[in-house]
Amino acid sequence: VEPLGIAVVGAGYWGPNLVRNFGSAPGWRLRWLCDLDVARARTVLGEHSTATATADLAEALADPAVDAVAVATPADTHLAVAMAALEAGKHVLVEKPLAATRADGLKLVEEAERRGLVLMCDHTYCYTPAATAIRNLVHSGELGDIHFVDSVRINLGLVQRDINVLWDLAPHDLSILDFILPDGVRPISVSATGADPIGAGQACVAYLTLRLSGGAIAHSHVNWLSPTKVRTTMVGGSKRTLLWDDLNPAQRISVFDRGVDLTPPEELGRDQRRAALVSYRSGDMVAPALREREALQAVVEEFGSAIREGRAPLTDGRAGLRVLDILQAASSSLAANGSVVTVEGNEENR
Numbered sequence: 001v002e003p004l005g006i007a008v009v010g011a012g013y014w015g016p017n018l019v020r021n022f023g024s025a026p027g028w029r030l031r032w033l034c035d036l037d038v039a040r041a042r043t044v045l046g047e048h049s050t051a052t053a054t055a056d057l058a059e060a061l062a063d064p065a066v067d068a069v070a071v072a073t074p075a076d077t078h079l080a081v082a083m084a085a086l087e088a089g090k091h092v093l094v095e096k097p098l099a100a101t102r103a104d105g106l107k108l109v110e111e112a113e114r115r116g117l118v119l120m121c122d123h124t125y126c127y128t129p130a131a132t133a134i135r136n137l138v139h140s141g142e143l144g145d146i147h148f149v150d151s152v153r154i155n156l157g158l159v160q161r162d163i164n165v166l167w168d169l170a171p172h173d174l175s176i177l178d179f180i181l182p183d184g185v186r187p188i189s190v191s192a193t194g195a196d197p198i199g200a201g202q203a204c205v206a207y208l209t210l211r212l213s214g215g216a217i218a219h220s221h222v223n224w225l226s227p228t229k230v231r232t233t234m235v236g237g238s239k240r241t242l243l244w245d246d247l248n249p250a251q252r253i254s255v256f257d258r259g260v261d262l263t264p265p266e267e268l269g270r271d272q273r274r275a276a277l278v279s280y281r282s283g284d285m286v287a288p289a290l291r292e293r294e295a296l297q298a299v300v301e302e303f304g305s306a307i308r309e310g311r312a313p314l315t316d317g318r319a320g321l322r323v324l325d326i327l328q329a330a331s332s333s334l335a336a337n338g339s340v341v342t343v344e345g346n347e348e349n350r
C-alpha cells in the first residue's frame with residue numbers, strides 16, 4: 001500500500017517524538033515539519049531527512065502529498081492549527097489536551113464529522129501495553145466492581161505558559177480513566193483544589209476528586225513542583241486491586257488478591273457483633289508479563305489504520321472531548337475553591 005503523507009506541526013519538546021515515529025513507521029512518509037521557528041524544525045529534521053522544514057503551515061497544507069497533519073503545538077493554538085488542517089481536507093492527530101476549552105474541542109469534532117475526516121487525540125498512555133492490560137483486567141471482570149482509582153503524576157515539570165498543571169498533566173490520568181472504566185461507569189462530578197506557591201500565574205499543584213456513577217471515587221494528584229518523579233495508578237476492585245507503577249519497567253503492574261470484605265448484615269445472626277462483618281483477604285500478588293513497546297508507535301499505527309479503514313480511532317475526538325468535559329468542570333471547581341461541579345456532556349460524547 002502507498003504510504004500516507006504526514007506533516008508534523010510543532011518542533012518543540014514533544015514534536016520530535018512524532019517526527020521520529022512517523023519517520024520510521026512503514027505506513028507513513030514524513031513530508032513536512034512546520035514550526036514558527038524554522039531553524040528549530042531544521043535542526044530536528046537533521047541532514048538526512050527527505051522532509052521539508054517550513055514556518056508556513058499553509059505551504060504544507062497546500063501539498064497534495066499530505067494526507068494528514070499531526071499537531072504538537074501548545075494547547076491554546078490547537079484550535080487554529082487543527083482547524084486549518086481540517087479545512088484543507090486533511091486528517092488530524094492532535095496532542096492532548098484536544099483544545100484549550102471544551103467549546104474549541106467541540107468545534108474541531110464537529111468540523112471533522114462534517115467533512116468525514118479522522119480526528120484523533122494523542123492520549124498516549126492509552127496505547128501503552130500496561131493500559132491495555134488494565135483495561136482487559138477491568139473489562140473481563142477480574143478486578144470485580146471498581147471501587148476506587150487513585151493516580152499520582154508528579155515531578156519537576158515544565159511550568160507551562162498557557163495552561164495550568166491540571167490541563168497539562170491530568171489529561172493523562174483522565175484519558176486513562178476514560179479508557180479503562182467499564183461501560184456504564186462515568187464521571188458524574190468533580191472537585192478540584194490547587195495552589196500556585198511559586199507565583200507562576202498558574203496552579204502548579206492540584207488535587208482532583210471525581211465521583212463516578214455506581215458510587216466509586218477517583219482521585220488524581222498532579223504536581224510540577226515535586227523533586228521526585230512518581231507515576232502510579234491504583235485501581236481498587238471488589239475482587240482484586242492493581243497498582244500500575246510506570247517507572248518500574250520490571251514490574252509495571254502488580255495485581256493483589258488483597259482487600260477487605262464486608263458480609264451483608266442480613267447474612268449474619270442477630271447476636272453477632274459488628275466486628276464480625278469485616279474480614280481481610282491476604283492472597284497472592286501477581287505481576288502480569290507485558291510486552292515492551294513505545295506507545296507512540298502504536299498511536300501512529302492506529303491513526304493510519306483509522307484513515308485507511310474509514311473508522312473512528314480508539315481515542316477519537318469524542319474521547320478528547322470527554323477529557324475536556326472533566327477539565328472544564330475541574331477549572332470551575334478550582335476557581336470556586338473545590339466546590340463540587342457536575343461534569344456536563346460526558347454521556348452525549350460517547
Ligand SMILES: NC(=O)c1ccc[n+]([C@@H]2O[C@H](COP(=O)([O-])OP(=O)(O)OC[C@H]3O[C@@H](n4cnc5c(N)ncnc54)[C@H](O)[C@@H]3O)[C@@H](O)[C@H]2O)c1
Nearest residue numbers: 010011012013014015035036037072073074075095096124
Ligand atoms: N502525549 C504526551 O505525552 C505529551 C507530552 C508532552 C507534551 N504534549 C503536548 O504536546 C504539545 C506541545 O507541547 P511541547 O511541550 O512540545 O511544547 P513546546 O513549547 O516545547 O513546543 C511547541 C512548539 O510549537 C511551535 N509553535 C507554536 N505555535 C505554532 C504555530 N501556530 N505553528 C507552528 N508552530 C508553532 C513553537 O515554536 C514550539 O517550537 C502540547 O499540546 C502538549 O500538551 C504531549
